[in-house]
Amino acid sequence: MSDIAEIKIGGKVYEFPVITGSEGEKAIDISKLRDLTGHITLDFGYKNTGSTKSAITFLDGEKGILKYRGYSIEELAEKSTFLEVAYLLIYGDLPSQNEVSEFQSQISRHTLIHEDMKKFLDGYPSKSHPMAQLSSLVCSLSTFYPESLNANSSPETMDLTMIKLLAKFPTIVSFIYKKSLGHPLIYPKNKFDYVSNFLNMIFGQRTEEIEIDPVVVSAMNTLLILHADHEQNCSASTVRMVGSSDCNLYASVSAGIDALWGPLHGGANQAVIEMLERIKEDGGDTEKWINKAKDKNDPFRMMGFGHRVYKNFDPRAKIIKKACDDILEKLGIDDPVLEIAKKLEEAALSDPYFVERKLYPNVDFYSGIIYRALGFPTDMFTVLFALGRLPGWIAQWKEMHENKEPIGRPRQIYVGHTNREFVSIENRK
Numbered sequence: 001m002s003d004i005a006e007i008k009i010g011g012k013v014y015e016f017p018v019i020t021g022s023e024g025e026k027a028i029d030i031s032k033l034r035d036l037t038g039h040i041t042l043d044f045g046y047k048n049t050g051s052t053k054s055a056i057t058f059l060d061g062e063k064g065i066l067k068y069r070g071y072s073i074e075e076l077a078e079k080s081t082f083l084e085v086a087y088l089l090i091y092g093d094l095p096s097q098n099e100v101s102e103f104q105s106q107i108s109r110h111t112l113i114h115e116d117m118k119k120f121l122d123g124y125p126s127k128s129h130p131m132a133q134l135s136s137l138v139c140s141l142s143t144f145y146p147e148s149l150n151a152n153s154s155p156e157t158m159d160l161t162m163i164k165l166l167a168k169f170p171t172i173v174s175f176i177y178k179k180s181l182g183h184p185l186i187y188p189k190n191k192f193d194y195v196s197n198f199l200n201m202i203f204g205q206r207t208e209e210i211e212i213d214p215v216v217v218s219a220m221n222t223l224l225i226l227h228a229d230h231e232q233n234c235s236a237s238t239v240r241m242v243g244s245s246d247c248n249l250y251a252s253v254s255a256g257i258d259a260l261w262g263p264l265h266g267g268a269n270q271a272v273i274e275m276l277e278r279i280k281e282d283g284g285d286t287e288k289w290i291n292k293a294k295d296k297n298d299p300f301r302m303m304g305f306g307h308r309v310y311k312n313f314d315p316r317a318k319i320i321k322k323a324c325d326d327i328l329e330k331l332g333i334d335d336p337v338l339e340i341a342k343k344l345e346e347a348a349l350s351d352p353y354f355v356e357r358k359l360y361p362n363v364d365f366y367s368g369i370i371y372r373a374l375g376f377p378t379d380m381f382t383v384l385f386a387l388g389r390l391p392g393w394i395a396q397w398k399e400m401h402e403n404k405e406p407i408g409r410p411r412q413i414y415v416g417h418t419n420r421e422f423v424s425i426e427n428r429k
């Protein structure tokens with residue numbers, strides 16, 4: 001028999017079912033709470049609120065566990081490619097060789113974007129932030145593919161929309177990057193796999209063919225896999241929330257990109273490098289900056305530390321830290337910023353302020369250093385996060401539709417004025 005939770009209000013006891021997830025997490029199902037009691041719950045930042053039942057990603061913040069569709073992140077990062085993981089997240093199972101080849105070839109058929117999209121790109125100021133451009137361009141895809149506007153169209157149409165988005169996203173990212181440099185755009189090439197094609201569009205030149213370093217391809221695959229999904233985080237919840245109004249996939253993902261942009265979410269990877277640079281320019285006194293982070297009167301926060309759900313360690317940070325060491329060694333890069341990062345990490349992990357609050361380095365603490373070593377400019381870091389997170393957003397959007405979830409519409413406790421007397425404009429102070 002399942003557990004029952006009791007809530008006592010005004011002397012009356014109400015019973016609510018307790019539901020248990022497949023990994024043993026428990027939730028009180030309060031969906032009838034308001035109907036039965038006239039009360040709602042209040043939970044700022046949704047720290048205790050489950051918004052859905054999902055079969056995509058499991059994470060245990062206390063134990064530092066992250067799994068996609070039941071597979072551990074450690075194993076996926078070591079043994080699979082980003083494209084396999086994208087397939088896994090979206091369709092539920094790891095693909096066979098034939099399935100992944102077919103997936104790749106479907107994607108390769110759709111990598112070009114409409115030439116008119118380049119006019120939008122031309123219109124953005126050359127120094128504008130790439131996340132703003134990415135969000136607008138992804139939303140603009142919906143103007144070229146009107147069949148995507150009906151979020152409840154046939155599974156074949158929806159599947160094609162997902163494939164198009166996966167296919168065009170790296171092209172859009174590379175066009176944004178090339179424009180920022182003032183370089184000619186490099187078009188996709190079907191001979192490459194997903195990640196190599198992206199790297200070729202980013203680092204390739206019209207003037208000569210480039211060799212794509214397998215070390216870089218492997219590091220990029222790892223980074224993208226680690227970012228591919230993270231259950232109901234701010235951006236995924238945004239994608240689901242926007243999508244719950246039956247808004248199309250492109251616009252829903254565009255909203256997710258905006259949510260990711262903030263420095264408290266995906267924007268942290270850019271903020272980490274900017275912070276490390278600042279500390280370096282300030283003389284590299286890490287203790288001074290740790291004290292600043294601890295000072296409640298100082299708005300400075302140690303970027304790349306702390307996580308809403310990981311209160312022990314971030315399993316992605318462990319993998320990425322090793323990838324970071326490997327790539328710097330293989331590419332022969334001696335980055336002074338990495339030294340500062342290591343000093344900060346060591347100091348923070350032994351400092352009672354960080355230990356007591358369980359503030360550990362998160363995935364963004366190291367990802368920026370790798371992106372930098374690979375040659376990406378700082379303001380592209382969050383765009384790369386978005387490229388990695390794309391399959392997760394698609395999977396979350398798809399699941400929300402398949403579950404036929406209702407439109408997302410939280411309630412509130414109103415604390416404003418009650419009745420006010422209207423004063424005509426000429427009599428107002």
Ligand code: ACO
Pocket residue numbers: 263264265266268293294300301302303304305306307308309357359362363364
């Ligand atoms: N530096 C200094 N102090 C911190 C930090 C930090 N990075 N993070 C949290 N704290 C302190 C808070 O001041 C608070 O202290 P108090 O209890 O004395 O008031 C305590 O730790 C708890 O912090 P909250 O803000 O309540 O924790 P929350 O779970 O809401 O926030 C967050 C998590 C937003 C990630 C936060 O730790 C933070 O701002 N980190 C820096 C930004 C960052 O790295 N974001 C990336 C997250 S990972 C991702 O999105 C992929």
